[in-house]
Amino acid sequence: MKKTPWRREADAYPLRGELAPRFTDLDLWQHLNNAAIIALHGEAIQRWLRTVLGADVWRCKAPLLAARSLATDFLAEAHYPEPLATGVRLLGVDADGFRVGSALFQHGACVGLHEVQIGAWLHGSPVPLPPEVVERLQAEAARQPTVPGAAVGASQAVAAPALVVGDFPWQLAMDSRFGDTDALGQAGDLSLARCAEQTRVQFLTQTFGAGRLAAPTGFIVGHVALRWLHRGRPPARWINTCGVSRLGERSMAVRGGVFDGAQCLAVCDTVMVAIDHASRRSCPLPAEARELLAPYALKARTARCWRRPFLPDNVARTDDLLRDP
Numbered sequence: 001m002k003k004t005p006w007r008r009e010a011d012a013y014p015l016r017g018e019l020a021p022r023f024t025d026l027d028l029w030q031h032l033n034n035a036a037i038i039a040l041h042g043e044a045i046q047r048w049l050r051t052v053l054g055a056d057v058w059r060c061k062a063p064l065l066a067a068r069s070l071a072t073d074f075l076a077e078a079h080y081p082e083p084l085a086t087g088v089r090l091l092g093v094d095a096d097g098f099r100v101g102s103a104l105f106q107h108g109a110c111v112g113l114h115e116v117q118i119g120a121w122l123h124g125s126p127v128p129l130p131p132e133v134v135e136r137l138q139a140e141a142a143r144q145p146t147v148p149g150a151a152v153g154a155s156q157a158v159a160a161p162a163l164v165v166g167d168f169p170w171q172l173a174m175d176s177r178f179g180d181t182d183a184l185g186q187a188g189d190l191s192l193a194r195c196a197e198q199t200r201v202q203f204l205t206q207t208f209g210a211g212r213l214a215a216p217t218g219f220i221v222g223h224v225a226l227r228w229l230h231r232g233r234p235p236a237r238w239i240n241t242c243g244v245s246r247l248g249e250r251s252m253a254v255r256g257g258v259f260d261g262a263q264c265l266a267v268c269d270t271v272m273v274a275i276d277h278a279s280r281r282s283c284p285l286p287a288e289a290r291e292l293l294a295p296y297a298l299k300a301r302t303a304r305c306w307r308r309p310f311l312p313d314n315v316a317r318t319d320d321l322l323r324d325p
Contacts, residue, residue, distance in 0.1 A: 013087025168241030
């Protein structure tokens with residue numbers, strides 16, 4: 001996303017608006033939290049859905065229109081209380097689903113990009129979109145102003161990886177909370193983002209020790225990709241798993257599976273960049289860090305990505321990605 005020039009241009013998005021961050025969106029580094037940024041993108045897209053498909057679209061349960069996968073690039077820190085300008089554009093549509101892109105801007109600069117593939121769900125599994133929904137989306141595609149390089153394509157649905165708990169070398173069990181259920185009684189996208197975040201933080205703390213935040217080097221999050229395999233009510237207990245899928249010169253990628261017992265509900269991928277805390281710039285991944293991470297390397301089958309745009313191959317040039325895990 002971030003390498004596509006038009007995605008950073010506010011005028012490329014037909015539906016524009018504004019969102020006010022909340023004090024509770026801040027984390028201990030006093031910028032907007034990663035999961036809060038994902039939620040703000042989600043709110044902008046929900047407003048787009050209401051505009052295009054009707055005010056009651058979010059109430060529909062048979063079938064449920066909800067994300068199959070979502071990916072976020074964090075380009076710069078966003079701060080409270082200044083408002084965020086939003087932009088949303090339809091990227092692709094076919095009978096299987098549709099893709100929507102969003103951007104967040106603060107003080108005129110693009111601070112984050114997001115892409116979600118939305119589909120229809122029935123009894124927890126993906127089903128084709130209703131024909132009337134496809135018709136409305138195709139009409140919206142025809143209405144959108146032309147932007148070079150931004151032609152509306154297909155939904156780009158892809159097969160999901162088959163994962164089991166035993167594929168991962170590290171796991172964390174978490175009881176569900178009331179807030180994990182959305183307005184339709186489903187496990188929400190934000191609850192999945194929070195699961196991925198908590199798993200990532202506790203994995204890093206266990207690997208590097210409780211004093212890791214005081215170390216001269218650390219990690220920032222540049223990219224998060226989440227994919228639902230099954231949608232339904234939150235499990236009584238989430239089993240969150242984690243492992244290292246790739247180690248680069250200045251970055252690493254971790255993959256996690258979210259399980260309800262033996263059933264894999266979702267897959268979470270995160271790209272984290274090594275950073276020198278004093279300069280706030282990327283740095284080589286220390287040799288000691290590589291040694292500590294090595295025992296958590298995933299086998300090739302588990303680490304394999306299902307779609308390249310959701311997990312970039314090259315994340316070494318990431319000095320503009322100022323985001324802490």
